[in-house]
Amino acid sequence: MAVSNAIGSNVFDILLCLGLPWFIKTAITEPGSVIPVESRGLTYSTISLFSTVIFLIVATHLNGWKLDKKYGIILLIWYLIFMIFASLYELNVFGYLNPPECPSPY
Known part of the structure; x- marks a missing residue:
């Protein structure tokens, strides 16, 4: 589930x-x-999400379709890696992917 x-x-x-x-x-x-859509990083985010789904299915298969502590730790590490890369995309570390924020003081 x-x-x-x-x-x-x-x-x-x-x-x-x-x-x-x-x-x-x-x-x-x-x-x-x-x-x-004002984000050039959308392609990278989409690829990251698809790779996460593929990794989830492959890791579940390799673990014998069981959810255990080892599997949970692997998924937590994968989630941390995904969040780090998503943050780096939004911060334009890999190049200019997102437009600058609105200069308005409001």
């Missing part, structure tokens, strides 16, 4: 929580419009 929840919640978030508002805007409210 935990593994299916970890994968299923991300799928739900991306397909419904992002897809539905974007569909409403481009199909109903403003037909033919586009949604600008």
Whole structure:
């Protein structure tokens, strides 16, 4: 159940929580419009998420489809690595991936 929840919640978030508002805007409210995404790091984040899902499935298979302490520690380490790389992407360590913040004082 935990593994299916970890994968299923991300799928739900991306397909419904992002897809539905974007569909409403481009199909109903403003037909033919586009949604600008202001992040060049989106490609790297998507690749990281797909590699995490693949790693999760492979690690579960190699562990005999059992959730134990060793498996939990491996997943925690993988999560820390993912969070470090996601933070470094957002901080533009790997190049200029994100636009600067708004200069407004508000």
